[in-house]
Amino acid sequence: xxxxxxxxxxxxxxxxxxxxxxxxxxxxxxxxxxxxxxxxxxxxxxxxxxxxxxxxxxxxxxxxxxxxxxxxxxxxxxxxxxxxxxxxxxxxxxxxxxxxxxxxxxxxxxxxxxxxxxxxxxxxxxxxxxxxxxxxxxxxxxxxxxxxxxxxxxxxxxxxxxxxxxxxxxxxxxxxxxxxxxxxxxxxxxxxxxxxxxxxxxxxxxxxxxxxxxxxxxxxxxxxxxxxxxxxxxxxxxxxxxxxxxxxxxxxxxxxxxxxxxxxxxxxxxxxxxxxxxxxxxxxxx
DNA sequence: CGTGCCCCCTGTCAGC
DNA sequence: TGCTGACAGGGGGCAC
Numbered sequence: 462x463x464x465x466x467x468x469x470x471x472x473x474x475x476x477x478x479x480x481x482x483x484x485x486x487x488x489x490x491x492x493x494x495x496x497x498x499x500x501x502x503x504x505x506x507x508x509x510x511x512x513x514x515x516x517x518x519x520x521x522x523x524x525x526x527x528x529x530x531x532x533x534x535x536x537x538x539x540x541x542x543x544x545x546x547x548x549x550x551x552x553x554x555x556x557x558x559x560x561x562x563x564x565x566x567x568x569x570x571x572x573x574x575x576x577x578x579x580x581x582x583x584x585x586x587x588x589x590x591x592x593x594x595x596x597x598x599x600x601x602x603x604x605x606x607x608x609x610x611x612x613x614x615x616x617x618x619x620x621x622x623x624x625x626x627x628x629x630x631x632x633x634x635x636x637x638x639x640x641x642x643x644x645x646x647x648x649x650x651x652x653x654x655x656x657x658x659x660x661x662x663x664x665x666x667x668x669x670x671x672x673x674x675x676x677x678x679x680x681x682x683x684x685x686x687x688x689x690x691x692x693x694x695x696x697x698x699x700x701x702x703x704x705x706x707x708x709x710x711x712x713x714x715x716x717x718x719x720x721x722x723x724x725x726x727x728x729x730x731x732x733x734x735x736x737x738x739x740x741x742x743x744x745x746x747x
Numbered sequence: 748c749g750t751g752c753c754c755c756c757t758g759t760c761a762g763c
Numbered sequence: 764t765g766c767t768g769a770c771a772g773g774g775g776g777c778a779c
Contacts, residue, residue, distance in 0.1 A: 729751080730753085
C-alpha cells in the first residue's frame with residue numbers, strides 16, 4: 462500500500478483535525494497490530510495531547526505529549542500501514558462509511574475519532590519514547606524529497622551493492638519511502654532496467670534515477686497518492702495517481718514513450734513492470 | 748554484513 | 764456456481 466506519497470497525503474489530512482486534540486480513550490480491537498504490550502500502549506496515549514503529525518519514509522508519525530511539554534518529553538506513535546492499513550479521521554456525527562476492519566480506535570476530546578483500519582493486518586503501531594524514536598529513524602535512509610538526498614550520496618551508496626536496482630530501491634535503509642509502485646515508475650522515467658545491479662549503474666543513470674525518484678514522488682503527492690485497491694486518505698477518499706502510472710500494472714499495454722509492449726516479470730517475490738526497449742537490461746552506450 | 752527466501756493475513760480474480 | 768491457486772502497495776526473521 463501506502464508508500465511515501467500516500468503517507469504524506471494521510472499526514473496532510475490528519476494534521477488539522479488532530480493537532481492540539483487530547484486523546485480521551487483508546488480501544489485496542491486487534492492487539493496483534495501493536496508492537497509491545499497493549500496496556501503500555503493505552504496508558505502511554507490516553508489523556509495525552511497530540512503535538513504534531515509528520516512522516517518518516519512510509520510511516521505516519523504522531524507526536525504525543527503532555528500539554529505544554531517540550532519535544533524532549535514527547536513520545537512518538539509510529540504507524541506503518543503495511544499493505545492495507547488506513548488511518549481514518551471520523552468527525553463527530555460523520556456519515557462517512559464505517560471502517561470495515563477496525564484495529565485501534567482513538568476517541569478524541571472533540572468527539573471525533575481516529576481509526577486504524579487494516580484488512581490484512583500487516584501494519585503496526587508502535588509507541589516510542591524520544592530516544593528510541595531517534596534510533597529507529599536513524600536506521601532509515603535519507604528522505605528522498607529532502608536536501609539530504611544527494612546525487613553524490615546516491616552514486617556512492619549504489620556502488621556498494623550488486624543487488625538488482627529495483628530491490629535496492631525497496632530497501633528502506635537506502636532511501637526511505639519508496640515502495641514497489643514508485644520504484645518501478647522511477648526506473649522507467651530514468652530508463653533503467655529493474656534487474657540492473659546497483660553498482661553497475663553509470664553516474665548518468667544514477668543522476669537520472671535521483672531526479673526520477675523525486676519527480677514521481679512529487680507528482681504522486683500532488684495527486685493525493687495512488688489508489689489501486691485499499692489505500693484511502695484520512696478522509697476516506699481515493700488517490701488519483703493511478704491514471705498517471707506509466708508502467709505499474711500496465712502489463713501488455715503500449716509504452717507511452719516508444720510504443721513497445723510493457724512487460725511484467727516476477728523477481729524478489731514481487732512484480733516488476735518495465736519497457737524492454739526504453740529500459741534495456743544493459744546500459745546502451747550513446 | 749549482504750542477500751535470498753518464507754511467512755504473516757484477508758480478499759479478489761482468473762481459470763477450470 | 765464453486766473450488767483452487769496466484770497475487771496484492773510491506774517488512775521481519777532466518778539461513779547461508
